[in-house]
Amino acid sequence: MSSRTRHLIPVILNVAGATLLTAQVSTTGPRYAAPTGREIVKSHANDFRDLLDRFSRDRETLQRQFPSKMEPKRIAGLENFFKEWHRLLLEMDFNQMNRSGKVDYILFRQKLERDQQQFNDDADHLKTAAKLLPFIEKITALEYEKRAQGKYNPQELAPRLEKLSQDIDREGERIRKEVMESRRHQKEHGPDESAERIFKTAEEGCRELQRVVDNWFNYYRGYDPLLTWWITAPSKKLSTSLGAYADTFKPDPKTSSNPTQKAPPKDFNSENHAPPVGAEHLTSLLAREMIPYTAGELVEIGKKELAWCVEQQKKASNELGFGDNVTAALEHVKTKHVPPGEQSSVIRRLALEAIDYLEDNALVTIPQLAKDSWRVGMMSPGRQRYNPFFTGGSTISVSYPHLDMNHADKLMSMRGNNPHFSAATVHHELIPGHHLQDFMTSRYNTHRGIYRTVFWTEGWALYWEMLLWDRGFPKTAEDRMGFLFWRMHRCVRIIFSLGYHLDQFTPQQCVDMLVEIVGHERTHAEGEVRRSLAPGTPVLYQCAYMLGGMQFHVLHKELVTSGKMTPREFHDQILRGNRIPVEMVRAEISDIPLSRDYRSNWRFAEQFKKN
Secondary structure: OOHHHHHOOOOOEEEOOEEEOOOOOOOOOOOOOOOOOHHHHHHOOOOOHHHHHHHHHHHHHHHHOOOOOOOHHHHHHHHHHHHHHHHHHHHOOHHHOOHHHHHHHHHHHHHHHHHHHHHHHHHHHHHHHHOOOOOHHHHHHHHHHHHOOOOOOHHHHHHHHHHHHHHHHHHHHHHHHHHHHHHHHHHHHOOOHHHHHHHHHHHHHHHHHHHHHHHHHHHHOOOOHHHHHHHHHHHHHHHHHHHHHHHOOOOOOOOOOOOOOOOOOOOHHHOOOOOOOOHHHHHHHHHHOOOOOOHHHHHHHHHHHHHHHHHHHHHHHHHOOOOOOHHHHHHHHHOOOOOOOOHHHHHHHHHHHHHHHHHHOOOOOOOHHHHHOOEEEEOOHHHHOOOOOEEOOOEEEEOOOOOOOOHHHHHHHHHHOOHHHHOOOHHHHOOOOHHHHHHHHOOOOHHHHHHOOHHHHHHHHHHHHHHHHHOOOOOOHHHHHHHHHHHHHHHHHHHHHHHHHOOOOOHHHHHHHHHHHHOOOHHHHHHHHHHHOOOOOOOOHHHHHHHHHHHHHHHHHHHHHOOOOOHHHHHHHHHHHOOOOHHHHHHHHOOOOOOOOOOOOOOHHHHOOOO
């Protein structure tokens, strides 16, 4: 008998009192091993496409196999997953890779490290919350037994389920007292966000277990008549017990003891803004994005670039006949808006002007399908509250007055989206900005989508504003005022967003900065800050525009201004390289030394020069 045949001989497993028949499915959870062997390692030396796809698919599949995100088996399984992939990377011969392979290796190693650190942080939290659910493995055992196609003894299973319900009810009484005591303490001494986060996770985990029980019961209900007869009542009781246990952690909105209940905002500062993250967390986030600066240094860079913008604005203001009175010049430009109903025509004209300029000057390859596949849509009044300007991609969403808006908001929408301001943003959102970006990255090096970084995405679009300025694309003083308005906006974004997270500014001070320094309409400034500081918005998102743009601008100087590449070659290679940190774009298309343990070291701001 061959070893393969012996391996397939059925085995009888006994788990948690249930007798199971022959099975090849593990009753203790999935097991994982990363790809191994010289052939696999060698085959990915220069092309990481399949390897990264394997990583993503294996991770997704592995995580789906665990009934509960809080069970110890899942945490141990994912710990092993990361360990296996680190082992695989160490087996690969870095020195035999081509430059693109080395770039992918470095990026994948760094991603693996980041993901593992994030998992470790999450795992610590889940382990703490899991202590509030001591019955997790007794519930998940039911799912593993079902997968193994076990044959239950109904008369043994029913009392097992009843006892489990009783244990959960008894534990629920004890936990309820602890939660009530915590809430009482919070009412007297202030909210405990850490405790509430644990309670919320425990509630979610318990409801997840309730779904496990319901799905398990429905699998047998009606299909196994004898088993159904015995376990219907105990299963329903078990589900009810889990639901009641989950309710233990849920604050009662009807009581004043609810520490998570927020009063209606009294002013802009009291709206639902994300809390400041602090300097240490900012440093960690910047390292992930391969930006070798501190937050404080970046604020100073923002101030320096803002000063240049102010000087350029004065020049444009003088051209318009307003002397150094930039406020008056800006007011003049804002009044040159078009009537409601005509904005989409302006957008189309500006988009086609930009495309013609790019092609006439051989700056970037624009596939015909990309030119033909963008559309114009109108931003709803609700969305304009958070985004009072444009968003891009295959559809450019345009903010402009809507019938349902109040009169003051209508006027501000027209003033803030006048054609001269829009001259700097339409190409940012469409071509060569986000639409061309999306078009090309969906067709080239698509495996790099897992490295997606806002410094590449928004930096590329902002870089074109810089490059077109350098090339004299904005012909009139009004257009130059529009270009400078948006560049100042990006400088102030660095200052206010990082300053807020360094706990230097309040949300209202951020709004005032946009109004008083940049010249925003107040409603627009509030929408900008509301979106920037909203819970869930990436902390570095707002500063990524200007900083990413500066990186691309410096790289253009190194490779195009120096004569090493043509503009079209340079821009095409960036787009086809997909969304990776700009420092690694530089590493891929230049000849800087690369090592297996490469770390960010490009101090690009010192090389940034403006025309």
